[in-house]
Amino acid sequence: MKDRYRLLLICLGLLTLVLFTLSLLTGPASLAVSDSLRALFTGQGDAIVLVMREIRLPRALLGLMIGASLGLSGAVLQGFLRNPLAEPGLLGVSASASLGAVLAIYTGLSLVFPLALPLMALAGAVLAVVIVQQLAGKGAGGLAVILAGVAVSSLAGAMTSLVLNLSPNPFAAMEIVYWMLGSLTDRSMLHVQLAAPFILVGWVLLFSLGPSLDALTLGPDAAASMGVSIRRVQWLAILGTAASVGAATAVSGAIGFAGLVVPHLLRPLVGAQPSRLLPVSALGGASMILAADILVRVIAPGRDLKLGVLTAIVGAPFFLWLVFRTRRGAI
Amino acid sequence: MLVMKILFGLMAGMCLHPAFAQPPKKIVSLNLCTDQLAMLLAGEGQLYSVSHLASDRGASVLADKTGAYVVNHGLAEEVFLMQPDLILVGSYTTRATVDLLKRLGFRVEEFAPETSFNEIRMNILRMGGLLGQEAKAEAMVRAMDERLARIEENSKAKPGDAPTIGLYYANQLTSGSGTLAGDAVNHAGLVNLGEKLGMQGTQKLPLEQLVMSKPDLVAAHNAYLAPALAYEAQLHPAFRTMTAGGKLIDIPDKYWICGGPFTADAVQLLAEHR
Numbered sequence: 001m002k003d004r005y006r007l008l009l010i011c012l013g014l015l016t017l018v019l020f021t022l023s024l025l026t027g028p029a030s031l032a033v034s035d036s037l038r039a040l041f042t043g044q045g046d047a048i049v050l051v052m053r054e055i056r057l058p059r060a061l062l063g064l065m066i067g068a069s070l071g072l073s074g075a076v077l078q079g080f081l082r083n084p085l086a087e088p089g090l091l092g093v094s095a096s097a098s099l100g101a102v103l104a105i106y107t108g109l110s111l112v113f114p115l116a117l118p119l120m121a122l123a124g125a126v127l128a129v130v131i132v133q134q135l136a137g138k139g140a141g142g143l144a145v146i147l148a149g150v151a152v153s154s155l156a157g158a159m160t161s162l163v164l165n166l167s168p169n170p171f172a173a174m175e176i177v178y179w180m181l182g183s184l185t186d187r188s189m190l191h192v193q194l195a196a197p198f199i200l201v202g203w204v205l206l207f208s209l210g211p212s213l214d215a216l217t218l219g220p221d222a223a224a225s226m227g228v229s230i231r232r233v234q235w236l237a238i239l240g241t242a243a244s245v246g247a248a249t250a251v252s253g254a255i256g257f258a259g260l261v262v263p264h265l266l267r268p269l270v271g272a273q274p275s276r277l278l279p280v281s282a283l284g285g286a287s288m289i290l291a292a293d294i295l296v297r298v299i300a301p302g303r304d305l306k307l308g309v310l311t312a313i314v315g316a317p318f319f320l321w322l323v324f325r326t327r328r329g330a331i
Numbered sequence: 332m333l334v335m336k337i338l339f340g341l342m343a344g345m346c347l348h349p350a351f352a353q354p355p356k357k358i359v360s361l362n363l364c365t366d367q368l369a370m371l372l373a374g375e376g377q378l379y380s381v382s383h384l385a386s387d388r389g390a391s392v393l394a395d396k397t398g399a400y401v402v403n404h405g406l407a408e409e410v411f412l413m414q415p416d417l418i419l420v421g422s423y424t425t426r427a428t429v430d431l432l433k434r435l436g437f438r439v440e441e442f443a444p445e446t447s448f449n450e451i452r453m454n455i456l457r458m459g460g461l462l463g464q465e466a467k468a469e470a471m472v473r474a475m476d477e478r479l480a481r482i483e484e485n486s487k488a489k490p491g492d493a494p495t496i497g498l499y500y501a502n503q504l505t506s507g508s509g510t511l512a513g514d515a516v517n518h519a520g521l522v523n524l525g526e527k528l529g530m531q532g533t534q535k536l537p538l539e540q541l542v543m544s545k546p547d548l549v550a551a552h553n554a555y556l557a558p559a560l561a562y563e564a565q566l567h568p569a570f571r572t573m574t575a576g577g578k579l580i581d582i583p584d585k586y587w588i589c590g591g592p593f594t595a596d597a598v599q600l601l602a603e604h605r
Binding site for chain 2: 028029047048051111168
């Protein structure tokens with residue numbers, strides 16, 4: 001069992017590495033593989049170094065970090081809420097973080113104070129989780145949590161559209177699509193610097209929950225008797241998700257379904273043990289977003305296809321199948 | 332229903348009958364480009380209303396001269412109440428309104444956006460004809476042509492190869508061949524990067540490709556104070572590095588969003604950087 005788990009980690013790690021490299025080698029400017037890698041590592045050559053180090057590297061780094069955040073937080077939320085449908089997108093966390101980010105950018109606040117961007121997104125994310133928990137109530141069933149998430153998501157989405165429509169800049173309204181579906185096109189190292197600290201802090205919080213989540217599989221009472229503080233777990237899960245997904249959304253827009261699909265696909269492979277699911281979900285999420293981000297550049301070059309379109313094509317049917325299974329009481 | 336039909340019939344009758352030989356006396360324009368041409372050519376009191384965009388400083392060259400006109404928002408209702416005898420529209424904007432106004436029997440004249448100086452000439456002359464201001468229009472075209480010839484001559488006299496310029500607007504759009512901005516670049520004696528890359532019309536030029544093609548100059552412009560992601564590429568470190576050292580020039584969009592005699596101003600600005 002332990003060997004199989006290690007093998008799974010190594011395989012997923014390698015897959016992520018391969019996709020990360022492919023992401024670095026994909027782009028509208030057709031560059032030779034050897035030239036681009038040499039430029040990336042040695043910094044020799046002028047324009048090609050700019051492309052590799054300032055355009056493609058931040059894009060691949062963000063794909064890696066954002067994907068890992070979505071996969072990891074999906075695994076934690078599903079374990080903590082003991083709800084197969086939990087996921088940052090469906091709980092309204094991504095949409096609310098988007099709203100926070102939109103407020104920071106379009107009011108001009110982030111121009112004066114750049115940290116306002118991740119901070120406002122984080123605040124939006126925290127607010128979403130707290131509201132969903134309050135709306136759904138204690139010990140809520142799976143569908144109640146999701147309904148609350150849908151309500152928060154729709155409201156945040158509507159407010160985002162409103163803010164963008166009210167902006168005096170006529171281009172703002174066209175950017176609704178970006179905030180609803182997400183994209184990594186032409187992000188820069190500035191975005192990496194802004195988001196990375198929050199994302200890393202979020203990861204530390206979320207990874208620290210592994211043992212508590214294992215105990216929680218026995219039920220909250222049994223976990224409490226084992227010395228697990230439910231309140232502490234709750235706050236760590238909320239803050240960890242808000243920090244990582246909030247910062248991710250602030251620089252990429254809301255990307256749905258990755259946090260839902262990845263933990264479900266990988267759970268059977270780790271024997272349904274949450275502490276083991278966390279690292280593999282992080283790697284799986286990173287692979288999924290990196291792959292999606294490569295595909296948007298290959299399928300429709302120059303059209304700026306949004307990432308969320310691809311994740312939804314995979315994720316939405318999967319979600320329907322899960323709802324169907326939940327309804328039959330199979331979970 | 333019957334009442335409506337009779338009303339429509341009456342209106343159609345009233346509006347279609349007046350002889351077109353007489354120049355229109357109450358003109359309403361619904362499109363930024365027809366706004367500007369009409370403002371330049373109309374006689375005293377002839378133009379009644381222009382679109383709200385005409386007073387937008389970022390988009391309109393004549394933004395400060397709209398005070399005398401009633402503002403419209405391209406809505407059929409407000410235009411109907413104005414009872415104009417000529418409505419000027421663009422061939423791509425306010426389509427639903429245009430269809431409705433035509434059905435109500437108003438005289439509607441459509442203008443396609445100009446994609447070259449040739450089309451500017453044609454549109455100016457056509458507008459002059461519609462407004463009964465033929466002489467004014469002909470003089471305007473003559474003055475524009477003289478100015479263009481002068482700029483072109485001066486530009487050609489300068490030594491060295493013509494520099495390549497990449498036009499880079501909001502949302503990373505650039506102009507290839509068959510565009511007004513491209514034609515302005517050619518008249519200024521510069522080489523248009525979009526055309527060099529084989530692009531036709533207005534297309535997205537990914538930042539990577541702009542960086543790799545190393546143009547001598549990049550023309551960009553941000554007309555709005557309020558932020559939007561559309562202009563984020565202009566803040567990207569890669570963009571800043573490649574345009575460092577005076578390669579970035581500012582050409583306001585308003586000169587070529589719509590074609591007019593003022594498009595020669597853009598040619599002048601471009602030619603100064605040769």
